[in-house]
Amino acid sequence: MQTRRLLVTLFAGASLVSVDARITALVGGRLIDGWGGAPVNNSIILIDGERIKAVGTADTLPVPAGAEVIDCRGLSVLPGLWDMHVHTMLLGHSDYTHWDKTYPARFEKEIMPAAAAQLLHAGVTSAVDLGAPLTASLNVRARIAQGEIPGPTLYISGPFIQHEPYPGTEDFRWGIKGAADARAKVKQLAEAGVDVIKLIDQDQMTGEEIEAVVTEAHAHKLPVVAHAHRPDEIRLGLKYGVDRFEHTGLATAPEYPADVIAALQERTAKMALGPMYWCPTIEGFFNYEYNVANPMHIEDTGWQAGVPADIVADIKQSLKNPGWLAYYQITPLRAKTSAAKFAQLQKAGLTLLIGTDSGIPMKFHNQSTWRELDIWVNKLGVDPMTAIRAATYWPAVSMKVDADYGTISAGKYADIIAVKGDVLRYINLLQRVDLVIKHGRRVK
Numbered sequence: 202m203q204t205r206r207l208l209v210t211l212f213a214g215a216s217l218v219s220v221d222a223r224i225t226a227l228v229g230g231r232l233i234d235g236w237g238g239a240p241v242n243n244s245i246i247l248i249d250g251e252r253i254k255a256v257g258t259a260d261t262l263p264v265p266a267g268a269e270v271i272d273c274r275g276l277s278v279l280p281g282l283w284d285m286h287v288h289t290m291l292l293g294h295s296d297y298t299h300w301d302k303t304y305p306a307r308f309e310k311e312i313m314p315a316a317a318a319q320l321l322h323a324g325v326t327s328a329v330d331l332g333a334p335l336t337a338s339l340n341v342r343a344r345i346a347q348g349e350i351p352g353p354t355l356y357i358s359g360p361f362i363q364h365e366p367y368p369g370t371e372d373f374r375w376g377i378k379g380a381a382d383a384r385a386k387v388k389q390l391a392e393a394g395v396d397v398i399k400l401i402d403q404d405q406m407t408g409e410e411i412e413a414v415v416t417e418a419h420a421h422k423l424p425v426v427a428h429a430h431r432p433d434e435i436r437l438g439l440k441y442g443v444d445r446f447e448h449t450g451l452a453t454a455p456e457y458p459a460d461v462i463a464a465l466q467e468r469t470a471k472m473a474l475g476p477m478y479w480c481p482t483i484e485g486f487f488n489y490e491y492n493v494a495n496p497m498h499i500e501d502t503g504w505q506a507g508v509p510a511d512i513v514a515d516i517k518q519s520l521k522n523p524g525w526l527a528y529y530q531i532t533p534l535r536a537k538t539s540a541a542k543f544a545q546l547q548k549a550g551l552t553l554l555i556g557t558d559s560g561i562p563m564k565f566h567n568q569s570t571w572r573e574l575d576i577w578v579n580k581l582g583v584d585p586m587t588a589i590r591a592a593t594y595w596p597a598v599s600m601k602v603d604a605d606y607g608t609i610s611a612g613k614y615a616d617i618i619a620v621k622g623d624v625l626r627y628i629n630l631l632q633r634v635d636l637v638i639k640h641g642r643r644v645k
């Protein structure tokens with residue numbers, strides 16, 4: 202239906218009836234359009250090519266004769282999900298040193314495409330890939346955009362910008378030495394066409410370096426996404442004007458220091474700067490101990506889809522003892538403090554976004570996004586509509602593409618998912634979406 206353009210005119214008696222076979226109609230679903238209002242029962246969504254043509258109900262919007270009808274009765278229909286923090290170059294293997302040494306040559310052609318396809322089939326129609334080799338990121342984004350391989354609309358950072366790369370990671374971690382170097386490297390990324398700058402370990406940089414990163418990125422109209430593992434990363438990020446923070450903190454401190462919260466509140470009060478975004482990537486803390494005791498999510502073969510057999514075997518082997526992974530040694534301690542920090546961020550007026558760190562050890566692309574939503578709603582008490590908007594409307598606004606994405610509205614791209622049952626009552630129904638449409642094309 203994307204490329205087919207078939208207009209058939211039929212004569213019915215004396216009257217001329219136009220039959221438009223380009224139109225796809227989603228009929229009868231309960232629509233959660235992303236704007237935050239009450240869901241609309243018995244909805245009709247008309248899709249014409251890549252875009253949404255009209256949205257209404259059975260009472261207000263007739264389905265054109267000849268349209269392809271998709272029966273959505275009994276389904277919740279909502280905008281395609283966004284995941285604001287994924288790593289398509291990772292597939293859940295537990296050992297970064299081994300992964301970074303063994304697989305870079307296979308990132309672009311095998312690993313990143315498999316990750317992208319898994320995300321899309323999980324209902325993620327847009328994703329922000331934060332940290333991967335530049336050329337591979339550009340090429341994978343382009344191949345998805347051209348329809349050569351399945352995947353979410355991808356927004357990429359290319360390499361991390363940091364003080365110094367960890368040995369062996371220079372291809373996707375660029376160290377900077379001085380403000381001029383910082384400016385040059387950000388310029389190089391911007392001119393190559395990245396969508397966002399990922400800044401980490403900024404508490405190890407000089408103020409001049411951080412300022413250079415942020416001002417150069419903003420000169421190219423690129424947002425800066427920064428780690429917030431340590432209070433100084435937050436303090437410096439705010440001081441130099443980063444646009445978004447990631448994670449809730451490596452430290453096991455029970456809460457954010459008062460001066461950090463005050464600075465965040467001061468920032469969120471500056472309406473002219475727009476919302477201050479934060480992507481807590483918090484699910485792992487709450488599920489870790491359960492997952493170790495009940496590793497069914499590792500047995501789920503969905504994460505193996507499209508992954509070459511030798512890599513599957515290697516990942517499985519690396520996760521044989523899920524409770525022994527060094528990466529998660531202090532996770533149980535961090536888990537105890539993360540709910541309080543999440544509440545502090547909510548209270549300080551941050552605009553929280555769904556992002557997952559998908560691809561890190563034991564976290565798989567076919568599962569990450571719905572799990573984050575599940576924890577927000579069922580452990581952190583977030584209203585389901587708010588959680589859904591943190592994965593649809595707000596991500597599109599934050600990436601400044603809300604004219605085309607983020608809600609189910611006439612004129613926007615038809616990125617739509619549907620799932621049997623009521624997602625506002627049972628958010629984790631999203632673990633098994635029944636329908637995925639991206640840019641008007643049904644992919645599931």
Ligand SMILES: [Zn+2]
Nearest residue numbers: 286288331558
């Ligand atoms: Zn990450």
